[in-house]
Amino acid sequence: MADKPTVTIIGLGSMGQALASAYLEAGHRTTVWNRTPAKADDLVARGATRAATVSDAVWASDLVVLCVLDYAAVDELLAPNADVLKDRVVVNLTNGRPDQARRTGEWATAQGAEYLDGGIMAIPSMIGTPEAFILYSGSRTAFERYEAALRVLAEPKFVGTDAGLAALNDLALLSGMYGTLAGARHATALVGPERAAEFTTSLLIPWLQAMANILAPSSAEREAGDREAGDLPSEESxxxxxxxxxxxxxxxxxxxxxxVDLLTHLLTPMRDIIAAGEGDVLTDLVEVIGKEIRS
Ligand SMILES: NC(=O)c1ccc[n+]([C@@H]2O[C@H](COP(=O)([O-])OP(=O)(O)OC[C@H]3O[C@@H](n4cnc5c(N)ncnc54)[C@H](OP(=O)(O)O)[C@@H]3O)[C@@H](O)[C@H]2O)c1
Structure with a gap:
């Protein structure tokens, strides 16, 4: 345990509990704090140290991980404790916007902390499994120093020194997820509740996987320089x-x-594009979405 960094987890909701458990299981000395103290009971019974205050929690560890509902909560927790942040590495895994991450990063850095913002691409039960990854941005030196400790939670992916980049990529990935899940819900509603389970297993999941795979160009396309990853195959559709x-x-x-709300918002601008003769391939769906946002 001696060579493993000490870790504090602030925020013990569903996700914070999973993060703290992973560190306890990996043998890190783990301090926990939660606004509702009882949520720490089980972790304390398993070996975590309960901090009485946020200030004590920050003092206790090299690595201070925040995982609360939103940035309003982050501000409430950090602002009164600016004096204890010096020389701490603050890892904020709270979901937020890029501008919020940048603002918090600048503020924490001004207090003498090193700041890493993070986006957790997993649900709590996936923490510590190979499927989970977490995006990080901000201090590269802090990331490199603590990469092994961050790996306890999930595959760590550093996306840049601009603190807002983890949030940007996180929100973009979540928008892909919500679109996919909403489409999947629509699909099962259409086939009806009696067939939904069998339909999902035998048809929907393989179909969504096949459609996800078309985002990656084939090796022939890559060699020919025909298509970049993310470009949809042109001309076919x-x-x-x-x-x-x-x-x-x-x-x-x-x-x-x-x-039909999920679908009608696509059809009208799609027909507009066709009427205007502006495009005729699947790739133009990107234009459809962009056009909606700009209008
Ligand atoms: N759960 C997931 O599947 C998942 C996946 C990826 C990312 N995340 C992100 O992880 C973060 C935490 O999510 P969660 O699932 O753990 O949410 P949660 O179960 O709803 O827990 C929310 C946590 O925030 C704390 N909190 C809320 N407002 C607060 C305030 N004003 N001051 C102090 N603490 C406050 C709560 O404290 P109390 O216990 O006292 O209410 C609790 O610890 C979110 O940003 C979420 O987007 C979650």
Whole structure:
């Protein structure tokens, strides 16, 4: 234990509990604090040290991990404790926007701390498993010094010294997830509750995996320089064909009594693009979304 950095976890909701458990299991001396103290009881019974105050919690460890609901809570917790942050490494794993991460990073650095912002790409039960990864941005020196300790939680991925980059990538990945999950919910609603479980296992999951795979160019395409990762295959799926299919999904959904809001917001701008002759391939869906945001 002596060579392992001491760790503090501030915030013991579902995620904070999982983070603290992972450090306890990995043999790190672990201090915990939560606004509602009883949430620390189980961790303390398993060997964690309960800090009486946030200030004590920050004092206790080399690495201070914050994982609370939002940045308003982060501000409430850190602002009165500016005097104890000097020489601490603050790792803020609270979900937020890039501007909030930058502001907190600048403020913490001004107090003499090193700051890492993080985006957890996992649910609590995935912490410590190979599927989990966490995005980090901010102090590269702090990241490199504590990389092994950060690896206890999940695969650590450093995305840049701009403290806002982890949040930016986190929110972008979550938007991909919410779009996918909402689409999956729509799909199961359309087939109906009796068939939903079998449909999900045998058809929906393989289909979504196949569609995710088209984001990666084939080795032939890569060698030919035809397509970058993330570009959709052009020419194969014209936009007017997409619009006709989407209209069918919307009509079938209406007939089945399934809400269509998820889809109608795509169809109108898609038809606008077709009418304006601005594009005709699947890649133009990106333009559809962008056009909605700009309008
Ligand atoms: N759970 C997930 O699947 C998941 C996945 C990825 C990322 N995350 C991120 O992890 C962070 C924590 O999520 P969670 O799942 O642990 O949420 P949670 O179970 O709702 O817990 C929220 C935590 O924030 C604390 N908190 C809220 N307001 C506070 C305040 N004003 N002052 C002090 N503490 C305050 C709560 O304290 P009390 O116990 O006293 O209420 C609790 O410890 C969030 O930013 C979330 O986006 C969660």
């Amino acid at each position: 014209p936009l007017d064909m997409q619009a006709a299919g989407l209209a069918n999904i919307i009509e079938a959904s209406r007939s089945a009594g399934v809400g």
